[in-house]
Amino acid sequence: MPATSTSLRRAQALLGTFVEIDVSDANQRDAERAVEAAFSVVAEVHRLMSFHEASSDVSRLNRAASNSAVVVHPWTCAVLQMAAEMNRHSAGAFDIGVAPALQRTGQLPGGSEARPSAAGMPSAEAIELLADNHVRFLHPSVLIDLGGIAKGFAVDRAIEELRARGVRSAMVNAGGDLAAFGPEVRMIHIRDPRSPDRLMCQIEVSNRALASSARRFDPFRSADTVDTAVIEPKTQRPAQAAHGATVCAPSCMVADALTKVVMVAGKRAAAPLARFHASAIFVSTDGDIHTTSDWQGVLQHAA
Amino acid sequence: MADWLRWVAPVAAVTSIAAPAYAAQYMSIEEAQKHAFPNASFTEVQAGRIWKAQGGGGGYFYYDHVVGKHLLIDYTVAVGADGRVRRVDILNYRESYGGEVHDASWLAQFVGKSSQSDVRVNSDIRNISGATLSSTHLAEGVKKVLMYHASHFH
Numbered sequence: 001m002p003a004t005s006t007s008l009r010r011a012q013a014l015l016g017t018f019v020e021i022d023v024s025d026a027n028q029r030d031a032e033r034a035v036e037a038a039f040s041v042v043a044e045v046h047r048l049m050s051f052h053e054a055s056s057d058v059s060r061l062n063r064a065a066s067n068s069a070v071v072v073h074p075w076t077c078a079v080l081q082m083a084a085e086m087n088r089h090s091a092g093a094f095d096i097g098v099a100p101a102l103q104r105t106g107q108l109p110g111g112s113e114a115r116p117s118a119a120g121m122p123s124a125e126a127i128e129l130l131a132d133n134h135v136r137f138l139h140p141s142v143l144i145d146l147g148g149i150a151k152g153f154a155v156d157r158a159i160e161e162l163r164a165r166g167v168r169s170a171m172v173n174a175g176g177d178l179a180a181f182g183p184e185v186r187m188i189h190i191r192d193p194r195s196p197d198r199l200m201c202q203i204e205v206s207n208r209a210l211a212s213s214a215r216r217f218d219p220f221r222s223a224d225t226v227d228t229a230v231i232e233p234k235t236q237r238p239a240q241a242a243h244g245a246t247v248c249a250p251s252c253m254v255a256d257a258l259t260k261v262v263m264v265a266g267k268r269a270a271a272p273l274a275r276f277h278a279s280a281i282f283v284s285t286d287g288d289i290h291t292t293s294d295w296q297g298v299l300q301h302a303a
Numbered sequence: 304m305a306d307w308l309r310w311v312a313p314v315a316a317v318t319s320i321a322a323p324a325y326a327a328q329y330m331s332i333e334e335a336q337k338h339a340f341p342n343a344s345f346t347e348v349q350a351g352r353i354w355k356a357q358g359g360g361g362g363y364f365y366y367d368h369v370v371g372k373h374l375l376i377d378y379t380v381a382v383g384a385d386g387r388v389r390r391v392d393i394l395n396y397r398e399s400y401g402g403e404v405h406d407a408s409w410l411a412q413f414v415g416k417s418s419q420s421d422v423r424v425n426s427d428i429r430n431i432s433g434a435t436l437s438s439t440h441l442a443e444g445v446k447k448v449l450m451y452h453a454s455h456f457h
Contacts, residue, residue: 016438160332189432191431192433220373
């Protein structure tokens with residue numbers, strides 16, 4: 001490594017969580033600039049895909065796309081495309097149309113206005129992706145939230161930005177949804193979803209992405225978990241199959257979305273995991289820990 | 304199709320280890336000042352907490368922290384001459400489950416530490432994945448800083 005090389009670690013509050021970028025093997029000035037640019041990219045994804053911000057693509061779609069086609073940013077289109085693919089390949093376990101259920105559980109604002117039921121229409125069929133980034137909803141009840149996939153997408157874009165700026169080794173971690181590239185092998189600790197103040201497992205990550213989903217947890221208030229943010233589309237109720245799931249995949253968008261599939265489908269997630277070249281570990285609600293046979297992580301041994 | 308394996312150890316023996324204290328240092332106050340107001344000079348308005356920036360548009364620079372039950376975050380807020388937030392930077396992030404967050408001597412080891420110096424608190428546990436942490440409390444802290452700023456300097 002050249003004498004001018006440095007490592008840099010920065011954090012910002014974005015996407016409703018803490019986003020951390022860790023860069024090594026670059027000179028200080030270039031590294032600072034690259035990290036700033038990567039954070040800007042994450043902020044841009046936040047601006048486009050936030051359910052909360054009235055000017056986001058997601059809010060514009062939710063307001064108007066059932067009346068006429070809405071033009072969105074190509075990035076939003078790319079996420080909707082993957083969401084549709086994931087919806088089809090997971091037998092409906094992944095669905096961005098669960099926003100009304102998240103409103104009912106208080107995890108998303110609004111929802112007082114009664115929308116007619118979508119009658120179990122999968123979002124891949126209810127959302128039409130047209131040419132030139134035009135999107136139309138085919139049913140007036142469709143209300144989307146990209147919270148289950150946009151964080152992963154933001155991580156992928158930030159990684160792409162760092163690469164484009166000549167960074168040779170980096171990791172982006174958006175609240176546990178992370179990806180890394182470069183020669184370094186990074187050790188990632190996975191929280192025990194039953195007790196997130198403890199670590200359950202560790203896994204080495206290099207040139208891959210890792211994402212986790214679990215019951216929500218806020219160390220600011222307590223070491224205990226609260227309700228799960230994952231909704232089972234078929235029942236419109238919180239997912240029942242697992243306490244927590246971690247997925248390793250080639251891209252963070254795919255890893256992020258697949259964690260919801262495992263939370264909802266448990267072992268039945270094997271086919272979609274294989275389809276997207278992903279491996280997984282999850283703690284089922286009966287307490288057993290399951291991994292796909294290709295899972296590379298090692299169980300944490302008590303010190 | 305991928306098949307599943309159950310972790311071989313009996314459930315009772317699958318021991319997760321406690322993560323009693325986890326800390327990450329990102330930036331020093333000086334680094335954060337340079338990021339927010341490049342080429343500006345800083346005059347302390349309140350010792351160690353508030354600075355007035357002169358040059359580069361000018362404004363005010365705040366150092367503050369949010370403390371919860373198991374979490375402490377040091378952050379800075381740069382407020383421009385127009386009273387708007389220029390940027391927010393996280394300097395330190397500490398998670399602790401042994402009660403240390405409120406312990407003065409435990410906190411003292413972080414004072415003056417820059418992003419380059421690792422504190423010896425589980426510094427091997429640098430990267431964590433799991434339940435997603437909410438950053439709401441930090442947003443609330445920034446809001447309080449802005450309210451203070453509006454009533455004192457704007």
